[in-house]
């Protein structure tokens with residue numbers, strides 16, 4: 005039982021020796037700021053907000069050129085070549101398209117820089133004037149990055165649009181920004197063709213040839229548009245080079261349309277200074293960055309977290325390998341059986357993720373372990389429990405010999421799923437559950453830094469540091485921002501609350517954007533400049549500051565509804581509790597101020613419910629049929645109440661009625677955002693009849 009000696013005694017000694025170092029490090033300090041009174045915190049290392057981490061660099065165009073000149077022959081951009089598309093039959097007889105992808109092929113910094121300069125010149129010859137805007141509408145890929153940098157070198161503002169955005173929103177954003185050139189993928193071209201009649205300002209389309217995109221028919225016959233291929237534009241520029249026309253720090257780099265959870269999208273205006281401040285700040289969070297770092301890029305570039313990450317990786321001489329959520333691991337949906345996923349091939353060291361993706365990784369690992377059962381499961385559970393207590397004990401304990409032991413014995417296989425070299429994960433876009441954070445943290449052996457920020461603050465906001473092992477918090481303010489809490493008496497949150505000050509989160513600093521494009525009214529409502537010239541953005545989120553200066557998000561103003569008898573229900577809080585039920589895939593709680601109780605729409609977890617039905621010999625035609633059965637609803641409801649009780653929800657917080665839905669909510673269906681956040685208004689509209697029924701049948 006040598007393993008036990010290593011496993012139990014060594015860490016015990018290490019933990020005892022280090023007990024004293026458990027005093028919490030101060031990560032955020034009080035700061036005196038102007039504007040509305042509140043409780044303001046700054047990063048402990050920087051007294052004033054940081055604007056750039058690179059001397060003499062003030063724009064993203066300069067930053068890219070600076071990096072390329074520094075790292076010439078090192079690898080910058082890597083893309084997998086498509087070998088073939090194949091149809092594969094799954095166990096239930098349906099067939100799916102799978103991709104057979106080759107190795108990563110790399111462009112060096114010098115090569116990438118040359119392509120950027122060429123494409124930039126090509127745009128000029130295509131007839132694109134610098135005061136006109138370009139839209140990039142495509143999945144994340146190498147061409148996206150090159151096109152972005154090319155536009156920056158001509159001081160051309162780039163409009164970004166989520167590839168999963170609906171037609172209406174697409175039309176609206178292209179029209180509002182009077183875009184003349186759209187750079188898109190093949191499948192996005194098809195979408196554009198469908199709405200071509202409504203696009204008054206678009207003159208040119210540049211289509212990426214990226215083979216991984218589906219092979220939609222190339223449009224012809226739209227005489228009003230000039231359609232060129234990406235390589236044509238690059239060639240045009242190569243043969244007719246043009247001097248760059250570089251922007252200044254205050255020029256607009258990007259207008260980013262956020263897939264807002266309500267109504268039409270809003271375009272957030274970001275200057276070079278804004279994005280640079282964010283990239284500088286991210287630099288300070290990740291320890292030991294260097295040219296050995298490899299970043300796996302697969303989140304939408306239309307998301308600020310991804311955009312900032314891809315702009316800062318070149319500055320450390322790192323490499324960016326492209327992938328997609330559907331080809332990420334060996335078992336991803338689109339990967340040909342027996343071939344490698346992006347992560348296991350690239351073996352990245354850094355990864356950005358949204359909670360929904362990490363949740364999937366966690367569920368995948370759990371499923372695998374449970375399926376194995378027996379000794380493997382026992383060993384996993386033991387290892388997990390040991391690591392958990394070590395991490396909770398102290399950070400140093402987390403690094404002991406035992407860690408090496410369990411990593412070798414148990415977690416090595418889990419780590420291999422993402423290539424085995426991950427040393428840091430950035431999570432943003434939505435709050436990550438403490439459970440997932442711990443799980444990924446332990447299984448991958450890599451810290452997860454959880455960030456909080458909005459497109460409006462240009463991802464600036466807060467970030468937890470690599471040596472902070474607590475869960476559920478989003479860290480201290482970034483070096484580029486101040487964070488202030490202000491009273492929201494209506495919702496019952498005050499900065500004088502005990503044990504922690506609570507209130508609406510307001511973010512200030514050079515990272516705060518100018519406002520919404522062509523929407524002064526909305527801009528005035530949520531952005532304010534104080535008497536000292538500092539710009540503040542009112543987030544509408546509710547937070548509390550811990551004693552060490554770290555922020556925790558506890559609520560959202562919009563998601564708090566006052567019921568008929570005056571009790572406040574925080575929809576997000578209740579959902580976070582109920583989603584723990586194994587029968588729940590997604591859930592939306594709905595509260596109506598004219599009723600004294602709330603109700604919920606529950607997207608049922610198919611596998612779990614079918615297992616239950618099989619175990620209880622319940623007959624059903626298909627899953628939809630199972631979801632309307634009285635006994636199914638009862639079973640799910642009982643499990644929700646159990647979760648609610650375990651979390652000590654109040655009676656009025658527990659939905660009185662539920663409706664089970666068989667179809668999952670996906671970004672394509674428009675019911676959730678690309679980051680899988682609920683679009684409450686859309687869901688309410690879509691299921692308005694069901695909601696009405698839930699209330700009427702009481």
Ligand SMILES: *[C@@H]1O[C@H](CO)[C@@H](O)[C@H](O)[C@H]1NC(C)=O
Pocket residue numbers: 134135159250251252255
């Ligand atoms: C960049 O473009 C904007 C908008 O066309 C313009 O106002 C600004 O002066 C340009 N910047 C430089 C340095 O020419």
Ligand SMILES: *[C@@H]1O[C@H](CO)[C@@H](O)[C@H](O)[C@H]1NC(C)=O
Pocket residue numbers: 175176179180202203204
């Ligand atoms: C496009 O914008 C113009 C004004 O900029 C407006 O008059 C027109 O109705 C818009 N078209 C669509 C399809 O939204």
Ligand SMILES: *[C@@H]1O[C@H](CO)[C@@H](O)[C@H](O)[C@H]1NC(C)=O
Pocket residue numbers: 219222
């Ligand atoms: C894909 O596009 C190419 C070039 O346009 C064409 O030759 C090929 O037949 C297409 N493949 C499929 C599967 O549609």
Ligand SMILES: CC(=O)N[C@H]1CO[C@H](CO)[C@@H](O)[C@@H]1O
Pocket residue numbers: 513514515516517518538539
């Ligand atoms: C948009 C914005 O707030 N810009 C500010 C960025 O920070 C510098 C200096 O801190 C200010 O001069 C800008 O006004």
